[in-house]
Amino acid sequence: MMRAIYILPVIFVILVAVLSSLFIVDERKKALVLQFGDVKQVKEVAGLGFKVPFIQDVVYYEDRILGLQTAPIEVTLLSDRRLVVDAFARWRITDVVAFRQAVGGGGEDRAQVLLNNILTQAIPEVLGNATQDRVLSQDRNALMNQILTIAKREGAALGVDVIDVRLTRTDLPEQNLAATFARMRAEREREAADEIARGGEAAQRVRASADREVVELTSDARRQADVVRGEADAERNRILAEAYGLDPEFFAFTRSLLAYETALKGGNSSIVLNPDSTFFDYLGSDTAPVSGEVPAPAPAPAPAPAP
Structure with missing residues (x-):
């Protein structure tokens, strides 16, 4: 019984010494075994390590980034x-x-x-x-x-x-930010003004080119219209000349009717003509006068009775 009393403390001390001599290195760590500040062992691989108990210490360092x-x-x-x-x-x-x-x-x-x-x-x-x-x-x-x-x-x-x-x-430092921003703002405003000026100049060139093209197209269209109109008038006159040449008397008759229509319109104007004028040839007779023949004068009106 007395021997067991002495053996138990010895076993305990041995067990503590064994446990103190063991250390475990994690896979994320590196370890140094120090003895009175001097490096005695380097443990860079994860696992179980040994050291002298009570004399040596273990220091761990990170092995990660x-x-x-x-x-x-x-x-x-x-x-x-x-x-x-x-x-x-x-x-x-x-x-x-x-x-x-x-x-x-x-x-x-x-x-x-x-x-x-x-x-x-x-x-x-x-x-x-x-x-x-x-x-x-x-x-x-x-x-x-x-x-x-x-x-x-x-x-x-x-x-x-x-x-x-x-x-x-x-x-930039805080004290320089305001000045820098002001300078940047001025530069951007200057660039914007330049872009606006260049855009206005380009727009002016486009407008001038468009106006010139409009004038050219209008002039060409008017020239073509005048040519077509002249050709049409010539064709009309040719057709009229051919038609009037078939019957000169009818030509004279239609010309007189057009003259009567133009001259005898109602309005505020008055026309004084001699009744014997050739203008009234077709009004006094239902036939056209012979060429060179002077129409007969109209009879004089009877005098009015005395009162």
Whole structure:
């Protein structure tokens, strides 16, 4: 019984020692076994690991890709224009021993601070040699690749690999926004005025061309109408001449009737003619006078009786 009392604490201590010597590395982690601050073992493969209990400690680090959003900073471009820029980077721990030496006990949080400082220095260095059009355009991959190259070089000393860097914000400072917007508005208004002027000029040319074409078409149509009308009049006169040539007396008769119709219309005008005039030849006789014969004078009226 007394032996069992002494054996149980020994078993308990042995069990605690065995459990303390075991550690498990998750597939998303990397592990370092430290002894009094010195690295004794690197465990980068997921699974079960062993360490000296009570003397060695295990520190875990992320094996996944991590993200970093930099703080906004003002940079001066090659054209002395200022922009507010920030970036987003993706990085991963590649050398846990160098990483431990660089960040100490700060871990990933300390690495984020150091990488942010690296990018804060790399962004002005690269953008300071670029123009505003190049920075604000969609095709700025070359600038981001230059920043990435610097971040990779500096990050290698930390035991990390910077996978990608992207500029997420490129805005003007608040104090410059109003002036910039006013200038952009003036430029757009000037372009609009130019477009309106060019449109008005083009419209004027179109209207002038249309008016000229109308005049030409109208003149040509009138000329063709005059030609057709002249040909029609000539044909009419030819037909009339042929018809009147068949019976000259009938021609004279119809001409007289047309003259009577025109002259004897009712109205306020008066015509004084000699009754013996040849104008009344067809009114005094039902036949036409012989050529050269003077119509007989009409009988004189009887005198009125005395009162």
